[in-house]
Amino acid sequence: MIEITCNDRLGKKVRVKCNPDDTVADLKKLIAAQTGTKWDKIVLKKWYTTFKDHIQLQDYEIHDGMNLELYYQ
Amino acid sequence: MGSSSKKSKDKDRKRRHSSRSSSLEREYREKKHRHHKKHHKEKKKEKIIKQYEYESDSSDVIEVIPDEEASTPPPPKIQCIHSPEIGHGQSSESLSVDETNKLRAKLGLKPLHIDSKSDKSSKQKEDGKRKDDLGEFYHKPAVNIATKHQQEKIREKLTQHKEKRHLDQKLSKVKLLGEADSDIDDTLKWIEKNKKIVKARQEAEKRAKMLEELDAQFGVGEVVESEQRLKRNLQYTEKNLHGLEVEHDTENFKEGQTIVLTLKDKDVLDEDADVLVNVNLLEDERYKKNVENKKQKPDYNPYDIEDIDEFGNLKTKSLLSKYDEEIEGTKKNSFRIGFDNAAERRQVIMNTVKEKLANKRLESLQTPELTIASDYYSEQELAKFKKPKKKIKKLRSKPQTIVSDPEGSKFYTRRPKIKEDTDTIITDDVPAVDIKPDIKVEEDIDDTLERALHKARKLKQKEAITTNSFTSVSGIKDEPQEDGLDPGAIVLNTTAEFCRTLGDIPTYGKSGNREDTEDLLDYEKDAHEDVEMDMEAVEETTGGWNAVDPNRSQEVSVVAPFEVPILDEEPDVGSGVGAALKLAMSKGYLEKEDKARPSNSKLAHLQAQHYSIEDKSYGEDFDRGARRERYTGPIMDFKERDAFKPNVKLEYIDDEGHVLNAKEAFRYLSHKFHGKGPGKNKIEKRLKKQQQEGLMKKMSSTDTPLGTLNMLQAKQKEMQSPFIVLSGGKHTHSTTISKPRN
Numbered sequence: 001m002i003e004i005t006c007n008d009r010l011g012k013k014v015r016v017k018c019n020p021d022d023t024v025a026d027l028k029k030l031i032a033a034q035t036g037t038k039w040d041k042i043v044l045k046k047w048y049t050t051f052k053d054h055i056q057l058q059d060y061e062i063h064d065g066m067n068l069e070l071y072y073q
Numbered sequence: 074m075g076s077s078s079k080k081s082k083d084k085d086r087k088r089r090h091s092s093r094s095s096s097l098e099r100e101y102r103e104k105k106h107r108h109h110k111k112h113h114k115e116k117k118k119e120k121i122i123k124q125y126e127y128e129s130d131s132s133d134v135i136e137v138i139p140d141e142e143a144s145t146p147p148p149p150k151i152q153c154i155h156s157p158e159i160g161h162g163q164s165s166e167s168l169s170v171d172e173t174n175k176l177r178a179k180l181g182l183k184p185l186h187i188d189s190k191s192d193k194s195s196k197q198k199e200d201g202k203r204k205d206d207l208g209e210f211y212h213k214p215a216v217n218i219a220t221k222h223q224q225e226k227i228r229e230k231l232t233q234h235k236e237k238r239h240l241d242q243k244l245s246k247v248k249l250l251g252e253a254d255s256d257i258d259d260t261l262k263w264i265e266k267n268k269k270i271v272k273a274r275q276e277a278e279k280r281a282k283m284l285e286e287l288d289a290q291f292g293v294g295e296v297v298e299s300e301q302r303l304k305r306n307l308q309y310t311e312k313n314l315h316g317l318e319v320e321h322d323t324e325n326f327k328e329g330q331t332i333v334l335t336l337k338d339k340d341v342l343d344e345d346a347d348v349l350v351n352v353n354l355l356e357d358e359r360y361k362k363n364v365e366n367k368k369q370k371p372d373y374n375p376y377d378i379e380d381i382d383e384f385g386n387l388k389t390k391s392l393l394s395k396y397d398e399e400i401e402g403t404k405k406n407s408f409r410i411g412f413d414n415a416a417e418r419r420q421v422i423m424n425t426v427k428e429k430l431a432n433k434r435l436e437s438l439q440t441p442e443l444t445i446a447s448d449y450y451s452e453q454e455l456a457k458f459k460k461p462k463k464k465i466k467k468l469r470s471k472p473q474t475i476v477s478d479p480e481g482s483k484f485y486t487r488r489p490k491i492k493e494d495t496d497t498i499i500t501d502d503v504p505a506v507d508i509k510p511d512i513k514v515e516e517d518i519d520d521t522l523e524r525a526l527h528k529a530r531k532l533k534q535k536e537a538i539t540t541n542s543f544t545s546v547s548g549i550k551d552e553p554q555e556d557g558l559d560p561g562a563i564v565l566n567t568t569a570e571f572c573r574t575l576g577d578i579p580t581y582g583k584s585g586n587r588e589d590t591e592d593l594l595d596y597e598k599d600a601h602e603d604v605e606m607d608m609e610a611v612e613e614t615t616g617g618w619n620a621v622d623p624n625r626s627q628e629v630s631v632v633a634p635f636e637v638p639i640l641d642e643e644p645d646v647g648s649g650v651g652a653a654l655k656l657a658m659s660k661g662y663l664e665k666e667d668k669a670r671p672s673n674s675k676l677a678h679l680q681a682q683h684y685s686i687e688d689k690s691y692g693e694d695f696d697r698g699a700r701r702e703r704y705t706g707p708i709m710d711f712k713e714r715d716a717f718k719p720n721v722k723l724e725y726i727d728d729e730g731h732v733l734n735a736k737e738a739f740r741y742l743s744h745k746f747h748g749k750g751p752g753k754n755k756i757e758k759r760l761k762k763q764q765q766e767g768l769m770k771k772m773s774s775t776d777t778p779l780g781t782l783n784m785l786q787a788k789q790k791e792m793q794s795p796f797i798v799l800s801g802g803k804h805t806h807s808t809t810i811s812k813p814r815n
Contacts, residue, residue: 001185003167015167019185029180034168 002057002064006031006044008071018057025053031070043071315411319349322406323418348407731763 002020004027007013014034018027024044032039044051046068051060062068168176174184288294319334326332334349408414450458646653657663725738733741744750751759768778776782785797 001170001187017168017170017173017185019183022182026180026182029182030173030176033176033180 002062002066004057004062004064004066004068006068006070008069012070014070020058020062021056023054023056024051024060027057028053037072041072043073045069045071317347317349317410318407319410320405320407321351321354323408325351325354349410 001017003015003017005013005015012035014031016027016030016034018030025039028039028042028044031037031042031044046060046066051068170185170187177184285294320337332351332354334351337348337350339345339348646656654663725733725741727733727737727741740751750756772778788797789795
């Protein structure tokens, strides 16, 4: 289990527990559940790389305690 | 989105404030409408103001529910964990594991695997293994040094304790002095102890007797005895030692001393007999040898001093005696046990004494009888007496240096040196003139002596000739030219050569500048002359009235065999290169270097005017000195010549042969150096200048350039008048010229 912090810098900061073998889409769903936005409206980024839905977190080397940028589309 | 939210807000407001009086609302609406037409900013301000107004108006709480949340399904009841800094926007919320699991279940995801992971991590820690980044290898964890140290400390302590315990145990068994004393002090106890011991001994004796008796009964004793006897027979005794060799000198063994001998080490396969040695004695010997080695003087024995051994005899030394030991091995004294070699030893001593005496010579004290010494050598003595060989010295008169000789001073002054060289040191680099096979150059050095000898020879010849001349003149011609000269050889002497080169000096020989009339030059005189001279000589010898001066008559009668050519016939060039070279040499086409004498050549006029012999010798001396001192270094300090003041004059001459002054020379060199000549104009200018200069030089100082003065003078001469009238008109001019004629 890893815990990831997602922050749009507009007032929402969520810590989400997930498995490293979850896909980015799963993570988005979890985030959506916590924040109340639709999951398909969520964009996760780290610097300029936008994470794609079908790829596992461990493949993006997303580890415990990492900060992701949360955007909406 | 913004617009929709606005709308909803408006609705809310409507809803909320519906309970209020409609008039107010209307007013507000109107206002709003009015404002709507105006600025947006104002409107915003107003909004805020209004809100405050409302709040102030009504104290009820307004709940603002965001629109977005309404659209999405409301999140399950979340136990919000607020981060410590609860800014309004910076709060981070997270679900607990259970809640997330529930959520995941709803979303259709597998639950979080917390347990397994934690298990894994714990397991990893227990194993002390760690996966590397690739997950391929497990790494052994690094050892914690602190724990290691601790373990070591503890272990040490434990071992110390153990040792202590051991020691304590040991010591506990040993009786201390005090305790022992207490035992001995108790006499009763001690007596008892002794009694016990005595009893035990007696018992043991008894038992032994019993056993013996038993043995006797069974006849064991006899068997044992026989065995013992056998053993005694087999024992190694003196008999066995008889004839064994001991490798030590007998002096080492003294009466009453026991020396243990052992068998000497040897190879297993050796078939030599056993040798006995004493280890201590061996070591002593080795020590002695080492000391000897240390004492040994170095091998260098320059005066060949002979060693003397202990008996005072001279040791006979073999060649390179120091290696004898290494080659033949060390000599060792040895004797055999049981053989008395006293006689031998005596013999040896006798021998040494004999040797000693053999080297000594007996001197008798008697002296030989005195006899009278004779004045003369006996025959034997004479035979002994050797006459010292006479050293045949060649007489050499000192060479004359004739500087004033017309043939060239250099030649004369140089020659003697070369000659001396050839006499004393025969070196290759000195060109030996006389070695040449066919061409013989007579030594000019020995002029005086040579001349004297020559004279003597001539006199003899003359006598012969005079006697012959009575019979016939032609006989003279057949006379061999000179002794010891084979006809194939060319005789060159300086005079001959000089004459050859000189040839056409008209005054030579006529003015009587020759030293001797009877010089060798005579040989080159014409045959006619010779004949005439001969005739004269005959007349003189026959005529009775003249006071005969023998010298004079001989002088005059010097005769060379006539028609003998100076140079022999030319060698056959066809026979080979050598012959050709010979010819060339004889003709003078080829010149040897040492014969290159510029003073003698026709180029003499080109020689340096102020060249002096001193200069030459100086240079040569210097050169020779340099050769000598190449290895030793100069013996004397370098001396500067005081008189040496060279006259150095630098002159530059351009391509046309003009002598340049400093400025021009610089320009010329500069142009040459830079490879860039002056411009065309410059060249023309300079040419013009040069021409003018030339003209100026050519111009006579007494006349005008057009030669007017000359013309005038010529006219005067022509007219034979002391004056000339100068006038402008042509006619007048002609008239003036014509006038004096008339």
